[in-house]
Ligand SMILES: C[S@@+](CC[C@H](N)C(=O)[O-])C[C@H]1O[C@@H](n2cnc3c(N)ncnc32)[C@H](O)[C@@H]1O
């Protein structure tokens with residue numbers, strides 16, 4: 588018999604295995620719980636409700652699929668909190684999860700819109716989508732979404748749909764295990780102060796490749812990064828011509844840890860790799876290479892502005908970080924192809940006391956460049972100024988204290 592607990596999240600109440608009971612109050616759920624549910628993923632689910640609502644303002648959705656559903660909280664929130672008359676299917680390999688989902692469907696009186704099926708996600712994505720393809724697939728696995736990508740894309744409507752991916756295998760993506768990253772995501776990771784961004788770009792890059800193999804194109808709509816996971820929302824569509832054009836959005840990121848210069852190099856470039864810019868300043872630090880990965884945009888401004896319009900209506904049930912982070916996403920979207928610069932890492936490197944971020948941003952702007960915060964890190968900025976110029980500005984401001 589499973590010890591269950593009633594939880595409230597967003598606008599729903601649901602049951603799942605009692606996290607406190609099964610973790611002995613450590614509050615960090617593990618994969619061996621009878622039914623998996625992580626209350627700390629609420630921010631991820633809040634943003635998912637928000638971006639689905641924003642997507643629904645532009646595109647219709649008839650059928651959504653969550654192939655790794657756990658107790659079903661995520662999809663049940665979509666059904667209750669997002670406007671629209673779409674239906675939903677949820678899969679899970681764990682029979683206890685299916686039993687719990689069914690209980691939650693009954694309790695929320697959603698039997699006419701939702702169903703659950705037990706089995707392997709990769710198989711069910713393909714078989715259950717034959718009668719009607721999915722318009723939204725939400726892949727929220729333990730660790731990497733990579734094994735589910737091919738079946739997810741093949742299960743989606745060729746007319747276009749929303750694909751959301753969570754990755755929690757951060758050691759591979761942040762550069763601790765670059766070989767694992769290459770194996771799972773087709774690109775090398777490296778350790779840099781902006782590895783969170785490289786993680787997102789590696790996952791998108793791999794999604795581009797798998798989508799492309801199926802004649803689908805991708806368009807990132809939004810990304811979310813926290814300490815423990817990255818989350819990506821993309822539009823995918825059967826369009827091989829667009830996918831061919833998007834080859835220009837694949838590239839390498841080269842990074843020098845001694846001057847913090849990052850260079851984004853399209854794979855189809857004619858530039859000589861040996862001429863990366865830091866050498867002009869007399870630095871001869873050893874260059875690390877990440878990728879191939881996605882070097883294109885991370886955000887779609889129209890989804891962000893729809894989300895900005897909708898968010899206040901949900902503010903009462905959302906984690907209070909949602910609105911703040913979303914505003915920063917809007918700011919950084921103008922500069923999202925410039926890898927962020929972590930000012931604290933820069934100050935550590937040069938032995939400086941970090942000046943205020945707002946002062947740095949306004950001084951960079953006074954110098955004629957663009958500069959914004961980034962939601963990836965509270966200590967970082969995005970700018971089209973070179974790292975050498977940023978270093979000079981930061982040094983002057985630190986000295987002026
Ligand atoms: C991280 S949990 C899902 C959490 C859920 N999406 C949420 O937001 O609460 C991953 C789930 O995948 C299920 N799972 C693992 N491997 C699977 C597979 N091959 N096919 C289907 N389900 C699987 C696990 O039983 C678990 O419930």
Ligand SMILES: [Zn+2]
Nearest residue numbers: 843846865870
């Ligand atoms: Zn250098």
